Amino acid sequence: YGPVGGELSVGGASALATAWLKHAAHAARLEGQQAELSAALREQAVRADARLEAAKMAGLAEMAAGAGHEINNPLAVISGRAQLLMSEETEPRRRKALKTITAQVERIHRMIVDLMLFARPPAPALKPVALGDAVDRAVAAVKADAEERKITVTAAIPADLPLVSADIDQLASAIGSIVRNSLEAIEAEGAVRITAQPADECRVELRISDTGPGISDPQRAHIFEPFFSGRDAGRGLGMGLPKAWRVVQNHQGEIAVEPAPTGATLVIRLPQLSPAAADQRACA
Secondary structure, eight states, X not given: OOSSTTOOOHHHHHHHHHHHHHHHHHHHHHHHHHHHHHHHHHHHHHHHHHHHHHHHHHHHHHHHHHHHHHHHHHHHHHHHHHHHHHHHOOOHHHHHHHHHHHXXXXXXXXXXXXXXXXXXXXXXXXXXXOHHHHHHHHHHHHHXXXXXXXXXXXXXXXTTOOOEEEOHHHHXXXXXXXXHHHHHHHOSSXXXXXXXXXXXXXXXXXXXXXXXXXXXXXXXXXXXXXXOOSSOTTSOOSOHHHHHHHHXXXXXXXXXXXXXXXXXXXXXEEEBSSOOHHHHHHHO
16 A cells, blocks of 8 residues: 555555466466366276276176086087987977977077187187278178168268277177167167277277167166177177177277167277377377
């Protein structure tokens, strides 16, 4: 304040303005630091959830490997005895019963084969792959089933999409499993659309969307677990999505269910093949 009447002097006003500006700058820095901390905490939470999910799935895979081996042995005995009895049986009713036994044993065997592939899949034979080629193979594999159900399956993959390092047979099988899961969810008369784009400078992104009933929050927590199915019992073995998850993991990629207002959308992200040298450190 000035010497007369308590008025604010020029120097006092300048000092007050400087102090206020410093306070405002400090507050802005604090707000920025708080925002960065919040973002870092959210990212850590997401990564922790991903690590927990990966650990859970790895534990399920180990359990599946042991259980599959133990179950296969008695199945072989049951199947062999049933076939032997059927070769000697002439009474129609008993032959029908024995055929039912062998058919159910074969169904269990297919489950075990899928379970073992999920638990200990063969190592991928990695080569440069155009994602569009893998998608074309997957679509061709489900074409007959889709036409029978009157479901359209379309794909729009850019020709200039970066290549990925992949086993094209395994990758096409994983994509096909996801599309087939969509077909089973839709049942009849609907659509499945496959699109792709660069996710960032390190990864490419494949999106598979359908017009089915969608995936609820409780289902989303278990969707990649073996034998889990959101559909009625007996309508599928519940191994398509777990196998796809395993293949994508073996390709150093990520697969997730993306919230959607209608239907379901699954997203696969895979590393690009040999990013530019300047980007390799950022992609590590």
